[in-house]
Amino acid sequence: MENLFPISVFSAALLLTGCDVLEVHPYDAHVEGERHINARAVERIEAACAGRDSVRFAVVSDTQRWYDETAAAVAHINAHADVDFVIHCGDLTDFGLTREFEWMRRELERLEPPYVCLIGNHDCLGTGGDVFRTMFGDPNFSFDAGDTHFVCLNTNAFEYDYSVAVPDFGFLRDDLEALGPDTRRTVVAMHAMPFSDQFNNNVAEVFQEKIRTYPGLQFCLCGHQHTTTQFEPFDDGVVYYECGSAAKRQYLVFTLTADGGLKYEVVDY
Amino acid sequence: MKWWIINALCWLAALPACAAPAADSLRGDTAQRRPTFYERRTQHLRSSWARLVPNMGSIHFYGGVGLVSLGTGWHYGRKDQWETEVLLGFVPKYESDHNKATLTLKQRFVPWRIGLSSRWAVEPLTAGCFVNTIFGEDFWARQPSRYPKNYYGFIPKLRTSIFIGQRLRYNIPSRNRIFWKSISAYYELSTCDLYLISALPNRRVRLGDILTLAFGLRLEIF
Numbered sequence A: 001m002e003n004l005f006p007i008s009v010f011s012a013a014l015l016l017t018g019c020d021v022l023e024v025h026p027y028d029a030h031v032e033g034e035r036h037i038n039a040r041a042v043e044r045i046e047a048a049c050a051g052r053d054s055v056r057f058a059v060v061s062d063t064q065r066w067y068d069e070t071a072a073a074v075a076h077i078n079a080h081a082d083v084d085f086v087i088h089c090g091d092l093t094d095f096g097l098t099r100e101f102e103w104m105r106r107e108l109e110r111l112e113p114p115y116v117c118l119i120g121n122h123d124c125l126g127t128g129g130d131v132f133r134t135m136f137g138d139p140n141f142s143f144d145a146g147d148t149h150f151v152c153l154n155t156n157a158f159e160y161d162y163s164v165a166v167p168d169f170g171f172l173r174d175d176l177e178a179l180g181p182d183t184r185r186t187v188v189a190m191h192a193m194p195f196s197d198q199f200n201n202n203v204a205e206v207f208q209e210k211i212r213t214y215p216g217l218q219f220c221l222c223g224h225q226h227t228t229t230q231f232e233p234f235d236d237g238v239v240y241y242e243c244g245s246a247a248k249r250q251y252l253v254f255t256l257t258a259d260g261g262l263k264y265e266v267v268d269y
Numbered sequence B: 001m002k003w004w005i006i007n008a009l010c011w012l013a014a015l016p017a018c019a020a021p022a023a024d025s026l027r028g029d030t031a032q033r034r035p036t037f038y039e040r041r042t043q044h045l046r047s048s049w050a051r052l053v054p055n056m057g058s059i060h061f062y063g064g065v066g067l068v069s070l071g072t073g074w075h076y077g078r079k080d081q082w083e084t085e086v087l088l089g090f091v092p093k094y095e096s097d098h099n100k101a102t103l104t105l106k107q108r109f110v111p112w113r114i115g116l117s118s119r120w121a122v123e124p125l126t127a128g129c130f131v132n133t134i135f136g137e138d139f140w141a142r143q144p145s146r147y148p149k150n151y152y153g154f155i156p157k158l159r160t161s162i163f164i165g166q167r168l169r170y171n172i173p174s175r176n177r178i179f180w181k182s183i184s185a186y187y188e189l190s191t192c193d194l195y196l197i198s199a200l201p202n203r204r205v206r207l208g209d210i211l212t213l214a215f216g217l218r219l220e221i222f
Helices: A006-019 A039-051 A067-081 A098-108 A128-133 A169-177 A201-211 B002-012 B013-027 B036-048 B193-199
Strands: A055-060 A085-088 A115-117 A143-146 A148-153 A185-190 A217-222 A230-231 A238-243 A250-256 A262-268 B057-061 B066-074 B082-091 B099-109 B120-134 B158-171 B182-192 B212-220
Touching: A006 B212, A039 A115, A039 A143, A055 A067, A067 A098, A067 A250, A067 A262, A098 A128, A098 B193, A115 B120, A128 B002, A148 A169, A169 A201, A185 A250, B066 B099, B082 B120, B158 B193, B158 B212, B182 B193
Parallel strands: A055 A085, A085 A115, A148 A185, A185 A217, A217 A238
Antiparallel strands: A055 A250, A143 A148, A230 A238, A250 A262, B057 B066, B057 B212, B066 B082, B082 B099, B099 B120, B120 B158, B158 B182, B182 B212
């Protein structure tokens, strides 16, 4: 019995050096490892797609607490999807815990194509918003893949009790002003779609009017309600494609062709 | 030096001792008189409250309750196998906007104590649970009224954890005591409710991912 203590102290010391067991608090926002993931992904996407008139990308969403399913999606995308990049439409975590972000990042980092993440309502819980900002970057961002402009927005107004500019029309105005002359098409991505419980529905129509001023608005992307579906909330020809949660084991693949066409696939994995 | 020892011991034993002088002075006045109901009653009251005086303290690092926490508590039980502790923890802001404070209520079971010598002892297993609450407007205990019922089925402000650990104890010989009767170094491995429910349905989240290490010193006062 006397010999037990040194052995266990030794194993505890091993654990200490082995992994991230010294935790201050589940909500400590003490981020280790990769940061600014979106900015680096955008750099890769813009460089790889520069000058191109077609683009192919995958969409995943709502992977919270479905790590095994996310790992399967990542493996499937790497093996079969042949895409330029991947968009995650938000809800990487269920509780906004710092470790949840790290566990989900560990899965997503195995993606071979660059990936960008949007913020979901669950990601805003506790200090989750701060962790998201550190790990991925500003929740509103945009990038160009060839001649197509991608706008990624925080639409979880309900999480801020409508007291913060969500969706941020200031960001949209600045982004529209900064748009390059070569932009032929636009895709708008968000977590919560207009008329959902999280969206600031008082401005839903205004929001739609605003994003329709982008050149060649193709369609919108969203997640949040965990089912793979498509709908046209404003009956104006702008389709919202919703990607189901990881539990549905599906991801979406979009191909925007040189002749202006769109190919939409739902992939089961 | 000797004066300090006596002084410190007097202070640490403050409440249980304070009944004694009163009894002594009474005995001087009226020798052999049976204490009155009033005297017995106040004596009982004093000794009951004296049992609530914390008899141990701790300095605790990490463990999901703060970078550093200071604790005070009680060890009790027929074989001194139970401990209850309250810890006040400090969480630096890191990437968030504010430093935060936490409060922990902890219950520990120490089934065995193995003496190695007159001074050293090993407690090969400590086990228990704790509830931690974190202060700050980002953490609600009751879902804000704007949400529909059970919109988020958990409480960000409150974490419940279980732990196991071990301790090495040094009993300070009575002539050398200044503040403490014994000092123990310990470590504890814990995991919290939300980590468990994340790991259970996922092979990708392993045991090492959900464990949290704490270490510290337990200071037994009396």
